[in-house]
Amino acid sequence: MKTRYIKYFIGLSLFFAFGCSNTRYLPEGDLLYTGSSVTVKDSVIKKNDRKELEKELEALLRPKPNKKIFGLRPKLLIYNLAGQPKKTKGIRHWLRTKVGEAPVLFSKVDLDYNVAVLRNFTENRGYFKTRVSADSTAKNKRATAEYTVWPKRQYKIKSVQFPVDSTDLGKSIARTSRRTLLKEGNPYDLEIIKLERERIDARLKEKGYYYFNPDYILAQVDSTKGNYEVNIKLKIKDETPDKATIAYKINKITVYPNFSLLKDSITYKKEDMVQYKDFTIIDTANTFKPRVFDRALYFKKGDFYNRKNHNLSLNRFVNLGTFSFVKNELKVSDSIKNTLDAYYYLTLLPKKFIRVEVLGKTNSAGFTGSEINANWNNRNVFRGAELLTVSVFGGADFQLSGENKGQNIFKLGTETSLTWPRFITPFKMEGSSEFVPKTKATVRYEYQNRTLLYALNSFKTSFGYIWKDNIRKEHQLNIVDVTYVSPNNVTAEYQQDILDDPSLGKVIEKQLIFGPTYSYTFTNTMLKRRKNNFYFNGEVDLAGNVTGLVTGANIKQGDTIKIFDVPFSQYVKVKADFRHYLKLGKESELASRIIVGAGFAYGNSSTLPTTKQFVVGGTNSIRAFRARSLGPGSYQAPLTSNSFLPEQSADLKLEFNTEYRAKIYGLMKGALFVDAGNIWLLNADPDKARAEISKDFIKQIAVGAGAGLRFDFSFLILRTDLAFPIRKPYLPEGQRWVLDDIDFGNGSWRKENLILNIAIGYPF
Template sequence: MSKKHSNMEFRFIKYCIALLVFFAFGCSNVKYLPEGELLYTGASVTVKDSIIKKRDRKALEKELEDLLRPLPNKQILGLRPKLWIYNLAGEPKKEKGFRYWLRNKVGEEPVLFSKVDLDYNSSILRNFVENRGYFKARVSADSTAKNKRITAEYLVWPKKQYKIKSVSFPEDSSALGKAIARTSRRSLLKEGNPYDLTVIKAERERIDARLKEKGFYYFNPDYILAQVDSAKGDYEVHIKLKIKEQTPEKATIVYKIDKVVVYPNFSISKDSLKYKKEDVVLYKDFTIIDTAATFKPRVFDRAIYFKKGDYYNRKDHNLTLNRFVNLGTFSFVKNEFKTSDSLKNTLDSYYYLTLLPKKFIRVEVLGKTNSASYTGTEINVNWNNRNLLRGAELLTVSVFGGADFQLSGQNNGQNIYRLGAETSLVWPRFISPFNWEGSSEFVPRTKASLRYEYQNRTQLYALNSFKTSFGYIWKENSRKEHQLNVVDITYVSPNNVTAAYLEDAKTDESLKRIIEKQLIFGPTYSYTYTNTMQKRRKNTFYFNGELDLAGNITGLVTGANIKKQDTIKIFDVPFSQFVKLKADFRHYLKLGKESELASRIILGAGFAYGNSSVLPTSKQFVVGGTNSIRAFRARTLGPGSYFNVPTVNNYLPDQSGDLKLEFNTEYRAKLFSIVRGALFIDAGNIWLLNADPNKIGGEISKDFIKDIAVGVGAGLRFDLSFLVLRTDLAFPLRKPYLPQGERWVIDAIDFGSGPWRKENLMLNIAIGYPF
């Protein structure tokens, strides 16, 4: 028998086994049911109305079905594997152990029809449609049983929907009545719109929010009464908004701020409100009771938006609380308003702040592996001081080290060792000639950092890297963040370059550039927008744009912008000149409660000019690896159709380019417990702007699409709450370095072949999601 026929038989047997397993899932659940019980498999709602448009009717049916309880057992492809696992595990003898975990954590107990209350569900549906304006609706319920399984069917006759005929606001002359009337322009209740109780509730909350901005501190939405009149029988309602007669007097009064008192050393565990006279600091409009002289008073001036004599405003209230939290020095922030004893219609504001430990050490140890067959470990030790200069400054001193070993593969024995240190200081304000504090709830920051790293690639070379930066970080709101480094300097110096590497560098300019001294001057700027924290949205987005300008001012001063024969040097090192742009756009489409489709596209371009003919190696783009095109080893793909072959000394050099295009899309779904699964496809490549004789096919052309690499795969993610452990197994569908007409390699896929698996299957293990 031929090998091809043998593989076909093997695959046929696997398919048969899979079908048998699925058949077992589908058929073995009901035999475990208690005597006389039926397995509840779900319900349907049908809206019986010819006036409502079909699309609106289907949408209403979906909303009504979501209200029904209980929910049936979860299904996958029409089957109930979690229920099957529950039955398979059986009754555990004790409340621990593998069987207990399998039955109660992975499995799911059967949902029995005896738990379904048809009358209760019918009343829920009736209330819902009446709240939508379908008054006097009628609902009936029935069920259908077959083979110990039962479904419920609900029929809804909604009748004609009532519309809003008119809306009126309070007309009295009181301050509260006038304030409510002034909000009518932006009312959610519009004439001609359908009656909807949820909109009425939202309107009350909108009015309350508006009043809170006008000083009505003690007001709340329950003090607004919405009278609905539908007596005329013309399927129209008149809505009249009134202030309830039982509204307390203090809810009708506008309040101003009198005293602002801050307790920076508040402790829940002991009485920290006791203080001595010398502990009281009067600063501008604030009273600061700092028993340990922990902070400079100006810290609170920047954080607190209320000033003596201001009207109470909930926006300023929330901004102040958020600023205290964002200072990063407090574990607990509490705010309390009390009616002032000294002045009528005023509030005293008290802030109780509990400190985090001022100094702390964090140690991080992690293991890692990548698709280039490197396995290693890394340790980071960080010492932090949260209040270095009594202004909520954060000082961080870090030392780190790591090693990567390639135990097998192309670069066996060429290990990588890293050692370094970094220190940074962050001020919770802008340090600049311009006095701008912003009005965001997020504290603007100034950051200065200094970093040194020594990297030794054994048998090849070592690099000393120095980096310093000074810049600003600020947020407009929770979605938009900016980072500007006005100073960003990088200096790289090589040493211990081996003769073998120098031999390879004679024939490859890119290898030579790696061991050249580099001097890069900033500035850099990045902008990030994201609304991914809004979990209820079906579509969420993430965007990050980066701009890197190197040597532009230096080039003007030294004249390097004018083309010259000789490269201009500073301290005997040529400085780099280039412009680099990068955009990273991501889209997340929620498909269900526990599933989504995540997509990403990356565009990048770098252009060297003036004092530089090419981008520095550290600034070029790369693809491949755990967070990129996962079917290819890191830094081995491209540029273009160039084939990355080992050097004469058996060294597989990193590949990089001036241009980058990458696309990824990934289907993610929860499987069970902490385990999530993913199916993904990655595509893209890098290119050179100019032709390189040592990298034939690496330059960009009008046919660049033909150089796109494509890979697919599947993975598991283990969500441990404090981190996500990710495993991805991928293989290529398209290899751009093969001859034209042979680049699609789908026909060559053969999971039963050892040589094919060794060459094509890439296992990536990482922490966190790829994007």
């Protein structure tokens, strides 16, 4: 043991020794540049503001020194140790050019240039007549640069004047002053002036000024009057071209739905032209019904040009899902003064295509298997940009070890869906966002066979709507959502298991579920530069409520109503999934999730259908426990006489997950995580002791921890997580924390506690 520690000490010493010898490889007479600092000296500026300014100024300095980690420069060390490669390939060349980093030499540092950059930045922030000096320090073949900044008192805005001329353009700019970014009393900042010009330009683009741009606005700054104050006067530059001062209206609108990128010109016959309302369609193949374009176009003849409507039209064409390329062109009209002719060039995607997906999978319940999905698609089945998808799928999961060995799962099924790019309702509804609203109808059948146990036939049909307010908010409402489940081939062994655990009988009961469902999703995770990103999904599932109310069903009084000889389910179920992503660095973040769910059966049902109950455990849940094996509460399902470990489900769910994610190297990323939660029954079950919710539910929380690797191949993310429990809720009180039992060197402990999860994509 001592010898091993000595080896570690020697290795670490050698590493530090090599790390400190980076300067021996420097060119003769040059120094290694190790960084710089900025000191702001001013008695007027508050200390915190001074520190913030120093940080901003230091970020402007160039070049950046070699990156340090724990006081060392490992990339520079690798560069030096690799030496000069003799070939343009091989391990040495790869280490030096890809992994290593060349030394940043002090001879490349231009002190005068950096002084000018610092002075320019501070003056642009209102610290006029700033004085900046630079110095350097050299020691042991290393050099640093030190900059000192003496800013004067920061100037503030005394007044802002918008154009007062009587032209239409001047009046339009003046009318935007109410939302100006230039506030009296705020510090002068050139960046804010630039943003103000862009704001004015954006407002003008909504008023028809298609050819205007921010550079046509001049901001005259007068600092000669007042005490450290400036007067800002905004005016239109004299050299502004005439066409930029005109508010244009839309004249002709022409759509080319069969535009080819391979042809230089468009040829068509007179009979190919279709006039629909106030726009012209030139469709040589009669591909679409004209109303498709009417719903996509936000421009109407005679409207003032509006950039918002311009972008909405383009985005709607893209979101129809039938075009691979969308181009728009606006030209000054030859026929009517001060108008624009709009042209839309649309290139079609292939109308029909087949997609086949094959995947392998494994889960923490010990199942290993594969699945194949074959999808045939028609993007324009009724000439209205409808999408018809017919799918056939099948799969097999094999239980090769564990308690359920030999109890394999086979499934086979088909699904047909038809999506219309509009709302189909008895009354007129039109979406008002860049995203095309959709109506979707689906019919699905699945046969699942669990060998040695039972088989299930599942039929599902739904009809509903999907729409987005914007890129962050999405709604999905199914006004019809019907599920029918029928058992088949129930084995004698499973019938015996039901005697051991009566709750297993609910799995093979016939189920009829119908009613509306609604989900709302908000996410801003696509905004990569934000430090804090959020995701929220809320779901509401209402089954049999109207039918139960009309029929007066009350299972407590024995009044169970059946439809086609099957009792229909009646319940209310809600679920909320909230996630937070905190960016800690360029390649690291802390991701957290909390899930809360509750289901309440009433009227015609005493419990939620098994397929609608909540479960925990598995690759995307509490990873230290096998899939669907945890809970409810402190209940632990015993092995049946058939060595069958039943899946557990319940009415209530609480789950929390958090994990630290960071890049390790290249496409490999790592994670450390903690998962916690459980499920509970709403009412006591005599066959499941301590499974119902109580005031002490917190004492029944399960906790697991672990580490994982993620391999980011861009087209998919392969995830491996190794987890182990640190709190087991089914143990007696006082013994549920099992931290003291952790023993990675013990084979029996590893077999009982370590869970390997392999999956595609992140868990949340």
